[in-house]
Amino acid sequence: MSLLPLQKGILYGPIDSRRLGKSLGINLMPAEYKLCSFNCVYCHYGWTKVHAFDVLPHQKDIPRLDDVVRAIKGALMSGQAFDYLTFSGNGEPTLYPRFLELVTRVAELRDKYRPRLKVALLSNSSGLNNADVVKSIDHIDMPVFKLDAGKREIFYAINRPARGVIFKQIVERLQSLKRILIQTVLVHGSPCNARVQDLKAYFELIKKIRPKAVHIYSIDRPVPNVRIKRVLPEELKQIARRGEDDTKVKIEAFYLDHKGEG
Numbered sequence: 001m002s003l004l005p006l007q008k009g010i011l012y013g014p015i016d017s018r019r020l021g022k023s024l025g026i027n028l029m030p031a032e033y034k035l036c037s038f039n040c041v042y043c044h045y046g047w048t049k050v051h052a053f054d055v056l057p058h059q060k061d062i063p064r065l066d067d068v069v070r071a072i073k074g075a076l077m078s079g080q081a082f083d084y085l086t087f088s089g090n091g092e093p094t095l096y097p098r099f100l101e102l103v104t105r106v107a108e109l110r111d112k113y114r115p116r117l118k119v120a121l122l123s124n125s126s127g128l129n130n131a132d133v134v135k136s137i138d139h140i141d142m143p144v145f146k147l148d149a150g151k152r153e154i155f156y157a158i159n160r161p162a163r164g165v166i167f168k169q170i171v172e173r174l175q176s177l178k179r180i181l182i183q184t185v186l187v188h189g190s191p192c193n194a195r196v197q198d199l200k201a202y203f204e205l206i207k208k209i210r211p212k213a214v215h216i217y218s219i220d221r222p223v224p225n226v227r228i229k230r231v232l233p234e235e236l237k238q239i240a241r242r243g244e245d246d247t248k249v250k251i252e253a254f255y256l257d258h259k260g261e262g
């Protein structure tokens with residue numbers, strides 16, 4: 001197995017997802033390189049090529065809003081079967097400069113052409129400092145936000161954010177949101193966020209955020225930082241059970257089974 005190749009265009013998939021069923025991915029970032037406000041040690045796309053919180057200097061590489069809308073409309077009008085439209089792709093989708101306008105238009109198209117289809121967002125949470133991104137969540141059926149650490153120093157070691165991303169601000173914004181899911185990747189090795197003391201601080205934040213549910217993962221593919229190690233499925237399941245007891249929030253462990261299905 002190797003690192004995942006970048007998505008080549010605006011739409012990709014549908015991908016079979018255990019959480020979402022058949023999910024048609026929407027990539028709002030460049031096709032040629034990964035543009036992200038984080039540079040996570042476990043990113044399956046490899047190290048971040050353009051590490052930025054402000055994407056305006058790279059706008060020429062980002063798909064135009066009309067092109068994104070046209071591509072999504074085409075998919076909705078096609079006979080292709082999928083259960084979710086998912087904002088994800090080659091970096092952080094909420095960095096897209098007109099994200100609220102785009103999400104609103106996608107929701108309108110969905111209502112018109114496939115009212116039963118759901119829209120999901122997989123975000124690293126850094127865009128929540130933008131009020132428009134917060135508003136866009138109203139149009140998203142399944143908003144999933146990343147939180148990999150209970151403490152600032154672990155956040156910096158694992159997610160390696162770009163200048164301008166503030167952990168405390170992310171946590172405050174997550175606490176202010178309703179009906180969100182939290183997604184967390186846990187790793188051993190160096191750096192690590194799965195020791196008892198790391199999890200204690202992390203569960204404290206989960207109690208404050210009170211998400212609808214938490215999805216925890218470990219790594220199942222090659223990663224850019226080879227010093228991190230996988231948390232094995234049995235330990236991941238134990239962490240989920242301990243976390244549920246502690247936080248009273250539903251926590252599910254996801255991992256590849258022996259056939260390689262996630």
Ligand code: SF4
Pocket residue numbers: 036037038039040042043044045048090091092124
């Ligand atoms: S936030 Fe996602 S895309 Fe960005 S570096 Fe982390 S795992 Fe990769």
